[in-house]
Amino acid sequence: MKIFRITLPRLVLAAALLGAGALTSCGPEKEVLHVFTWDDYINPELIPRFEKEHHCKLVIDTFDSNESMLAKIKAGASGYDILVPSSYMVKILDKQGMLQPLDHSKIINLSHIDTEYLSETAFDKEMRVSVPYMFAATGFAYLEDRVENVVPSWKMFDRADLKGRMTLLNDQRETIGAALKTLGYSINTTNDAELEKAREVVIGWKKNIAKFESDQYDAGIASGEFVLVHGYSGDLFQAQEENEKVAIVIPEEGTSIACDDLVIPKDAPNPDLAHAFINFLCEPEIAAKNVGYIFYLAPNKDAYPLLDAEIRENPAIFLDRAVLGRSEMIDDLGAEGNAKYTRIWDQIRAATTE
Secondary structure (H helix, E strand, O other): OOOOOOOHHHHHHHHHHHHHHHHOOOOOOOEEEEEEEEOOOOOOOHHHHHHHHHOEEEEEEEEOOHHHHHHHHHOOOOOOOEEOOEHHHHHHHHHOOOEOOOOHHHOHHHHHEOHHHHHHOOOOOOOOOOEEEEEEEEEEEEEOOOOOOOOOOHHHHHOHHHOOOEEEOOOHHHHHHHHHHHOOOOOOOOOHHHHHHHHHHHHHHHOOOOEEOOOOHHHHHHHOOOOEEEEEHHHHHHHHHHOOOEEEEOOOOOOEEEEEEEEOEOOOOOHHHHHHHHHHHOOHHHHHHHHHHHOOEOOEOOOHHHOOHHHHOOOOOOOOHHHHHOOEEOOOOHHHHHHHHHHHHHHHHHOOOO
16 A cells, blocks of 8 residues: 655654563563554554554554565565565455465454455455455645645646645556546546546646645645645544644545555464454454554444544545445456556656746
8 A cells, every 4th residue: 555654753652662572571472463564554542452452563664665565575584473464465465476365264253354445446355365455546735725626536636826835645556546437437547548538638737737746745734835735544544633734635536545555474483363353453443443543444343433523524534335336446457567667667757848
């Protein structure tokens, strides 16, 4: 999924997370569960609880992209019991024989997973090798006191009056995907004519933006440096926490949606404990605590009633049904398809806008 771009307060929380793990170490005689996941991706209060309940120690390593995670494992990193890749990467790992099938008898809390999400959105609908952990959408945020006449559309990036005060993600699939959705095309198209039209749309947007930015856009809009930014919902919520004038929009044309999944590597040292950890995270109370911390949505139907009304009523977390129906997960397109996006992106980056 989206990569967390951590602001200073979340770095402090991340440090607290690691500290909590150290302080609650169960000692060398206890089992150790090794988790490889995104940074700051579990409520730190839950770590000592799992360690106490399962008489173990939880060790967390982090990655900053699906690709870097895959590269590290292929380079020989082993010993992980749980990975948390995005759904498209789960497909790649599974095709390469790197995951083990899940034993549903050891994960009784799978009964709480949102069956609507599984049937309509998930790649692994039977949860054969993966369990959905956190779901989110890409959208844009703007400053309510600085931007007028806002419409819930990617066409906001056509606004010449906001020239130099907007950013688009420095991510070829996300940004080209936004243009494809504007045109009514699939975010996973490999049709050359459709991709060329999307290229022209993004080049038009490029005339108005300050830059392509994936690292500091959340801090930029929170500080007022930018007034409208393309971004991942988790980051945008963090900006909103820092500046109450930040409003978040999921465009009506649809967007990219992503889910990070829990999987067990084929060579996991402690598969039983890994199953127990997945079961723990699927408890409705635990899932709700994680949602309240991460501001992504755990597809856990029995956790929904436990969420604060502020979260339940937020359309950037619980997407409108019509918008969700027009949204898609970014899929792996294979070498040929991926190369097409790289070629279009290179042309966009090289294009002059004067």
